[in-house]
Amino acid sequence: MKIKNICCIGAGYVGGPTMAVIAQKCPSVDVTVVDINEKRIAAWNDPDVENIPIYEPGLSDIVKEARDRNLFFSTDVNAAIDKADMIFISVNTPTKTYGIGKGMAADLKWIELCARQIAEVAKNDKIIVEKSTLPVRTAAALKDILDNTGNGVKFQILSNPEFLAEGTAVEDLKKPDRVLIGGDIDTPEGKEAMEALVNIYASWVPKENILTTNVWSSELSKLTANAFLAQRVSSINAMSELCEKTGADVNEVAKAVGMDSRVGPKFLKASVGFGGSCFQKDILNLVYIAKTFGLNEVADYWEQVIIMNDHQKRRFAANIVKTLYNTVSGKKIAILGWAFKKDTNDTRESAAIYVTDYLLNEQAEVVVYDPKVNSEQVYADLEYLCTHSNEEIRERVKVVTSAEEACKDAHAIAVLTEWDEFKELDWKEVYENMLKPAFLFDGRRLLNRKTKEDIGFEFYAIGS
Ligand SMILES: NC(=O)C1=CN([C@@H]2O[C@H](COP(=O)(O)OP(=O)(O)OC[C@H]3O[C@@H](n4cnc5c(N)ncnc54)[C@H](O)[C@@H]3O)[C@@H](O)[C@H]2O)C=CC1
Numbered sequence: 240m241k242i243k244n245i246c247c248i249g250a251g252y253v254g255g256p257t258m259a260v261i262a263q264k265c266p267s268v269d270v271t272v273v274d275i276n277e278k279r280i281a282a283w284n285d286p287d288v289e290n291i292p293i294y295e296p297g298l299s300d301i302v303k304e305a306r307d308r309n310l311f312f313s314t315d316v317n318a319a320i321d322k323a324d325m326i327f328i329s330v331n332t333p334t335k336t337y338g339i340g341k342g343m344a345a346d347l348k349w350i351e352l353c354a355r356q357i358a359e360v361a362k363n364d365k366i367i368v369e370k371s372t373l374p375v376r377t378a379a380a381l382k383d384i385l386d387n388t389g390n391g392v393k394f395q396i397l398s399n400p401e402f403l404a405e406g407t408a409v410e411d412l413k414k415p416d417r418v419l420i421g422g423d424i425d426t427p428e429g430k431e432a433m434e435a436l437v438n439i440y441a442s443w444v445p446k447e448n449i450l451t452t453n454v455w456s457s458e459l460s461k462l463t464a465n466a467f468l469a470q471r472v473s474s475i476n477a478m479s480e481l482c483e484k485t486g487a488d489v490n491e492v493a494k495a496v497g498m499d500s501r502v503g504p505k506f507l508k509a510s511v512g513f514g515g516s517c518f519q520k521d522i523l524n525l526v527y528i529a530k531t532f533g534l535n536e537v538a539d540y541w542e543q544v545i546i547m548n549d550h551q552k553r554r555f556a557a558n559i560v561k562t563l564y565n566t567v568s569g570k571k572i573a574i575l576g577w578a579f580k581k582d583t584n585d586t587r588e589s590a591a592i593y594v595t596d597y598l599l600n601e602q603a604e605v606v607v608y609d610p611k612v613n614s615e616q617v618y619a620d621l622e623y624l625c626t627h628s629n630e631e632i633r634e635r636v637k638v639v640t641s642a643e644e645a646c647k648d649a650h651a652i653a654v655l656t657e658w659d660e661f662k663e664l665d666w667k668e669v670y671e672n673m674l675k676p677a678f679l680f681d682g683r684r685l686l687n688r689k690t691k692e693d694i695g696f697e698f699y700a701i702g703s
């Protein structure tokens with residue numbers, strides 16, 4: 240089966256970049272990305288490609304090349320569903336904030352809405368691809384909804400989780416470690432659908448890197464991959480605290496451990512805590528699934544990864560307060576970096592939000608600078624926590640447009656995102672413009688201790 244028209248529901252961090260790369264690599268396939276968010280679609284269609292809603296290195300060039308050739312962004316969801324042979328569902332699946340499973344389970348209401356809309360609109364057979372990260376066995380629920388419309392249309396459901404990381408999305412999509420496709424391997428129709436999706440990816444991914452499995456393995460592999468990655472960060476962060484107590488240095492420990500080829504060097508960078516929209520939500524989802532099967536030990540095991548991460552954010556903030564003579568009330572603290580990692584404008588679950596909230600509880604005056612995050616986003620992130628009134632947040636948190644401005648007259652600086660430009664700052668000048676003693680807290684192990692101490696900073700870094 241040759242796919243001619245692809246529709247992707249959800250023009251977010253996954254749908255946008257993924258479809259842009261598919262369109263670039265498969266010029267004979269028309270790819271339409273749809274979303275109910277009109278503002279987002281308008282931004283994807285902005286004549287100036289630098290204004291597309293997601294910042295990812297290399298993405299605007301691809302959009303420039305493929306947009307209006309075979310890559311389209313639209314709010315007309317029904318038309319795109321109708322036309323498509325293959326529909327990717329790439330909508331958000333956040334942690335539930337209400338009802339059963341509140342605070343743990345994935346909220347699948349947007350997934351279900353998509354399924355119902357597809358069922359209503361579809362007039363010919365279609366392949367449905369789960370691109371969103373979903374609890375294992377979601378495909379069964381989707382199938383149930385799709386197969387019960389009574390209009391005789393046949394659907395094949397595939398699971399094709401996405402492994403891209405933000406900030407390196409284009410690179411990850413162009414050269415993925417693997418592409419995972421789960422489907423109904425027991426029927427000819429299932430196999431044909433899988434083959435159709437394999438062929439799309441085979442336009443640029445070597446066949447040996449395209450893995451096909453049964454649908455449940457594919458769904459569960461995605462949650463497992465994120466849990467393993469987050470676990471590595473929590474493991475090294477746990478060691479960072481022990482390093483601080485013992486005189487060991489977490490970077491040296493990570494290097495020594497990571498050089499064992501069985502462990503490997505990646506994802507062992509101690510930090511103020513992992514953020515991002517997925518690690519926490521996917522682990523909580525995994526914990527919830529384990530609990531629903533009565534696997535309490537399995538659930539407890541994975542929950543520790545989150546407990547450790549929360550502890551890391553809290554102890555970083557607490558250390559600032561303790562070091563500044565047990566009070567930051569009325570003191571100016573500069574926060575360098577708001578995004579959850581460098582090279583992205585995404586702030587979801589960023590450690591900076593929680594550190595700032597902690598400092599606000601202690602009545603600090605906070606000044607934030609991030610090269611890619613605007614003030615409205617910073618305020619929205621803090622307001623979302625509902626721990627301080629909107630007025631208080633706007634009064635006590637200022638967002639400025641340069642690191643130098645943020646640090647001027649500050650009592651302390653906290654580096655919370657590893658943006659390259661923070662390494663290049665004129666730290667001597669920064670020091671001169673601060674109140675003394677000038678405290679510098681490095682939550683990313685970004686800065687050189689010796690040079691900062693030579694300038695005169697009181698320097699604190701995670702894990703040393
Ligand atoms: N952000 C990331 O780096 C990664 C995310 N994922 C997974 O991919 C999924 C999507 O994540 P993001 O792209 O980050 O989310 P996002 O929130 O950036 O984008 C989702 C989009 O879907 C749209 N949407 C929701 N319901 C809709 C409907 N019924 N019809 C049309 N549009 C609708 C929303 O308006 C939103 O623009 C999630 O399940 C996430 O876990 C997987 C790998 C990486």
Ligand SMILES: O=C(O)[C@H]1O[C@H](OP(=O)(O)OP(=O)(O)OC[C@H]2O[C@@H](n3ccc(=O)[nH]c3=O)[C@H](O)[C@@H]2O)[C@H](O)[C@@H](O)[C@@H]1O
Pocket residue numbers: 372401402403404405406465468472505506507508509510511512513514515516517518579580
């Ligand atoms: O499902 C998802 O959403 C994605 O989640 C992560 O990608 P992402 O969250 O974009 O970014 P990561 O590079 O994994 O970083 C996550 C967080 O961990 C932190 N981190 C990462 C690595 C490390 O060694 N130390 C560390 O503190 C980062 O700073 C960041 O806050 C995974 O890496 C992707 O494979 C996955 O597709």
